[in-house]
Amino acid sequence: MPKIKLIVNGREREFEADERETLLDVLRNRLGMTGSRFGCGAEQCGSCSVLIDGEDKPSCAIEVGTLKGKSILTVEGLGTPEKPHPLQSAFLEKQAGQCGYCLSGILVCAKALLDRNPSPSRTEIAEALSWHLCRCGAHNRILDAVALAASRMQVPA
Amino acid sequence: MIPQSLQANPVLERWISFPSPGKVRVAFGKVEYGQGVMTALAQIVADELDVAMERLDVVNAASGDVPDEGLTVGSMSIEMSGAAVRAAAAEVRALFLAEAAARFGCSADVLNILDGEFVRSGVSTGLGYWTLASAIDLKRAPEGKARWKTPDRHRIVGKSQPRSDLPVKIFGGGFIQDIPLKDVTHARVLRQPGYKAQIATLDEAAIRKAARGDIDIVREGAFIAFLSKSERAVSLAVAAAEQHVTWNEARVGVPALSEPVALKTLPATPWEGGAPPPEPSNRRKHKASYGRPYIAHGSMGPSHGIARFEGETLKVWTHAQGVYPIRGMLARITGLPPEKIQVEHTQGPGCYGHNGADDATCDAAAIAMRRPGQTIRVQWRREDEFGYEPLGTAMHIELSGEIDSSGRLVDFSSEIWSGPHVSRGTALVEAALAPGTPPPPPMIIPFFSGGRLNATPSYDIAATRIKENVVTPPMRTSSLRGLGGPVNTYACECFIDEMAGIAGTDPLAYRLAMTSDPRAVAVLEHIGVLSGWSTRSAGGSGEGLGLAYCRHRDRGAYIAVAVSLVVEKEIRLQRMWCVTDCGLVINPDGAKNQIEGGMIMAASWTLKEQVRLGGSGIASTAWDDYPILRFNEVPPIDVELIDQRNSAPLGAGEISLGPTMAAIANAVAHALGVRIRDLPYTRERIARQLLSN
């Protein structure tokens, strides 16, 4: 099997994989990063989404061979319980989630949004997240949490 | 009186113990799936024992480790399990205080507890739960004598508490799919298209070639599974298998049976109850019929099961709704005695009822029994979940009513056609291993049917009667959030609005005039205030404001919902409000989260959702074929809880669905000036309705 190099959460990772393996399978099975989740395998739900060079993309159908040298950000790269990203803190504060299965993809999507638009309106947040599905109906709390994180990130620390 | 769940598990230590200094071990028979039950139950225990929440170690639900409380369903966890843990904790507290009092030669009444330490006249006594733990044997049955705290003494109950299950999920873990397993064998199952189907041909060579890696094939009867150390190989194998298998007697999905009214054409078992038929009269009468199609649970993650058989023991990880019921099924399927089966619950994505979780667990176990020593991980595909999970049944409801000269509804009849709302206890793998075995017939329980929940409107109506026809549907159906309750409430509350129209009365005033229960009046009046009901327009302008009310299952929470929306080519929700009285609320923020989530799910059912039958069963097998409400379609929502801390707690998990469906419907009728009665209210249906007028 060929060696493939990716930058995952800022770290260079080299591993053996079939070039046609999906990025999601590689993340979960080869790199042991479970944050990106399998929801449909058809780019229709957002559970698996990660940032590829800063853009929110489903990882469930993209072949890892097409990503050489690209930079991937997963929810694990956002923050840790000790050092949470402001989005993660805001999600906890707003209790934005029920089952939580959709949240990894939504968190990285929100990160991409705030990177390009630091103070989005409710409508802009909703539009950015609109391809992400949440079956539990945590939408409003999620929108509030993203807005809260945005407002905090505006204030220089 | 000793609560039922505690009677069934009558050893205090099974619920509460003090195994290490400063810690309280608590065990519940209910399981967490994002509804926050663990947090709420822990609040009850912490409050009753007077210890800080942080001291509680809640045991993960595993067979043997936790009390048997059956399934976690029907918004009953707080009512049932909450009562049990409160009683158990009160007893434990009383035992410890009595021991301390005996040592001091004082009355237990003069002792207080501060975070587990016992205090007398504000001074620490040096005794506490942990110092006394060795002196008190909790391996004893509850006596049912201890009194629990009155609500005025609650310190943790009634205050919002962050959910204990959420943090791990925000940092990328926490689900059954995430359990790190060494040397796991990935598995995919090629589902049998209907219980009669038999394999005609299966081109194993072609499938192995397509898998591009080593695979092992389990084939027995009509059960086919692909195994490999490579997840990619099994994904490719199962996809290829669809092309390289032929079946005899595969089921056929008949598109016309997707419509609720088609239930009337299928064999049914009737049940009747209520008042005798109405005497002929010249009262004004009204009849209308309503339908909701089949609905998918639509968990965000397709079902998952893990199993390993080694020596004589089967170890299973499951996201089923309880560990003991599934253990019974596994015993039957594997032939093992239950004590040789260890079942550990691990959280899965929200299930909202009976989805594929039990089936995936049984798949994994059946495979593990045939491949001892391997850890088998079965992942359902999205198309498996949509195509093979038990559906929430379609329902068709015909209502008729009579109003007296004052306009009041005095006689009400409902005839319901519904598939079963509960059909647990068997798994797909059983039928596949023994093809041709028909599933058990629908269970008819005379005193309880999911299809009859909330079948009559929640008002004072002189005569009501129900006829329910339990239909054998073309697809397997089982419990979906609220069972038939939300659908009945939808129909009844649309009907009430229609009756108000016939009587020429405002819908809110009409409802208020028909209820004498002050708690009902309170939620109705308050929803009027929140939604600005008094300034509601005459209607027909394309903008609508509607409301609905019900008392959950006729004896639970009181809940009213109002919705404002605009109807253009499609329906745009502008705002939704909810007022509820669900008695004593353990975790207000948790309850609000559930109520709001239910409103959004109900809006999605109402506006968008319908499972389509076709092909070899279900034709809508991807999210693109089964749209649900999206972020840019969800309106702002206000949820208010009426403070009723002196009343018993009433479940909140599924109470908001029916009123939300009806409030949307009533708002649409207000906006359009015409009534649509069959769900979902898609763009096509609205257009058709407007054209036909």
Ligand code: FES
């Ligand atoms: S799993 Fe990738 S979009 Fe659904």
Ligand code: FES
């Ligand atoms: S929180 Fe369960 S799917 Fe979003």
